[in-house]
Amino acid sequence: AQSVTQLDSQVPVFEEAPVELRCNYSSSVSVYLFWYVQYPNQGLQLLLKYLSGSTLVKGINGFEAEFNKSQTSFHLRKPSVHISDTAEYFCAVTQPGSTLTFGKGTMLLVSP
Amino acid sequence: KAGVTQTPRYLIKTRGQQVTLSCSPISGHRSVSWYQQTPGQGLQFLFEYFSETQRNKGNFPGRFSGRQFSNSRSEMNVSTLELGDSALYLCASSLPALADSTDTQYFGPGTRLTVL
Numbered sequence: 001a002q003s004v005t006q007l008d009s010q011v012p013v014f015e016e017a018p019v020e021l022r023c024n025y026s027s028s029v030s031v032y033l034f035w036y037v038q039y040p041n042q043g044l045q046l047l048l049k050y051l052s053g054s055t056l057v058k059g060i061n062g063f064e065a066e067f068n069k070s071q072t073s074f075h076l077r078k079p080s081v082h083i084s085d086t087a088e089y090f091c092a093v094t095q096p097g098s099t100l101t102f103g104k105g106t107m108l109l110v111s112p
Numbered sequence: 113k114a115g116v117t118q119t120p121r122y123l124i125k126t127r128g129q130q131v132t133l134s135c136s137p138i139s140g141h142r143s144v145s146w147y148q149q150t151p152g153q154g155l156q157f158l159f160e161y162f163s164e165t166q167r168n169k170g171n172f173p174g175r176f177s178g179r180q181f182s183n184s185r186s187e188m189n190v191s192t193l194e195l196g197d198s199a200l201y202l203c204a205s206s207l208p209a210l211a212d213s214t215d216t217q218y219f220g221p222g223t224r225l226t227v228l
Contacts, residue, residue, distance in 0.1 A: 034216070043116075043202055044219040090155065099145065099168045100204075100217060102155040 002027040002093050006103035013110055015083055021076040021106045023091030033074040034092040034100070035065055044090065050074065061085070086110045114139065116205050116220035124226045130191040133223045137184050137205030143167075144186040145217060146178060149200040158201075161186055190225075198227045 007022040025031060032051050036044040048059025055067040065076045074091060091103040117136045125131050137144050145168075146158040157170040161180035178188040184205075190197055204217035 036219070041224075043118075043221040044204075046216060046218065049216055099157045099160060099170070101157070104154045 002031065002095060002098070002101050004091050004093050004101055004103035006089075006091055006106050008106050009104065010107045010109060013081055013108070015110055015112050016080050018079050019077065019081050019085075019108065021089050021091075021108065023074045023076065023103060025072050025074065025091075025093045027072075027093060027095065029095055031093050031095055033065075033067060034094075035059065035063070035074075035076050036090045036092060036102075037061075038088045038090065038105075040087075047076070047089070081108070081110050083110050083112065116203055116218055118201075118203050118220040118223050120223060121221065122224045122226075124228060125193050126228050127193055127195060129193050130189065131193060131225060132187055132189045133201055133203075133225075135186045135188075135203030135205075135220060137186070137203075138207075138218055141205035141207045141218075142184055143206045143215070144180055144184065145204045145206070146186070146188050147202045147204065148172075149202055149222070150198075155202070158188065193227045195227050198225060200224050 003026045005024045013019045034049045035047040037047050038044050047063050048057045050057050050067045058064045063078050067074050088105045088107050090105050092100045094100045119134045143162045145160040148156045159178050160168040164180045175191045180186045200222045202222045204219045206215040206217045
């Protein structure tokens with residue numbers, strides 16, 4: 001069985017500061033990993049994904065994530081956040097032929 | 113290319129009623145998945161359809177059902193509504209090339225269901 005743990009339910013940060021949202025997963029087989037963002041009253045938007053290849057993945061809006069197989073982590077980072085990045089972020093894992101399993105989400109709160 | 117569309121966007125029902133939600137996937141996508149999102153339980157998988165067949169099913173009671181049509185559009189139905197069914201229901205579509213493969217899921221805006 002696969003599972004995802006997002007270690008922080010909320011991350012407050014000041015505008016233009018760097019941020020890291022943490023995600024750990026557990027699975028007995030090779031996995032695909034995703035980060036989605038959800039703005040208020042909207043659906044989920046794909047930020048980035050890791051399927052194979054380079055462990056450093058770049059996504060939209062200046063976000064990037066690094067797949068670390070030995071630590072079973074897929075942390076999301078951004079070097080300088082904006083007020084508009086305030087949203088909830090979800091890490092998700094899946095395997096071929098399986099369904100997406102989501103973490104509980106991390107609320108990123110960016111203040112001026 | 114148009115994204116995933118869901119109708120209606122908002123619904124208010126009373127306990128005991130039934131409801132049908134609709135999802136139109138991205139053109140060419142053959143897989144449709146449904147999720148329930150609540151503040152307490154987060155995002156929970158309901159079921160997935162691929163080429164009109166249910167491929168995976170989550171741990172929900174039989175009151176929750178779905179189907180997929182030949183044009184890949186999907187509907188989900190909830191019968192005998194309970195207060196706890198109030199949630200955001202999200203649909204996602206993907207383009208798996210084969211029935212046992214996985215591809216990126218793209219989400220619609222959701223249907224907000226309120227049960228009174």
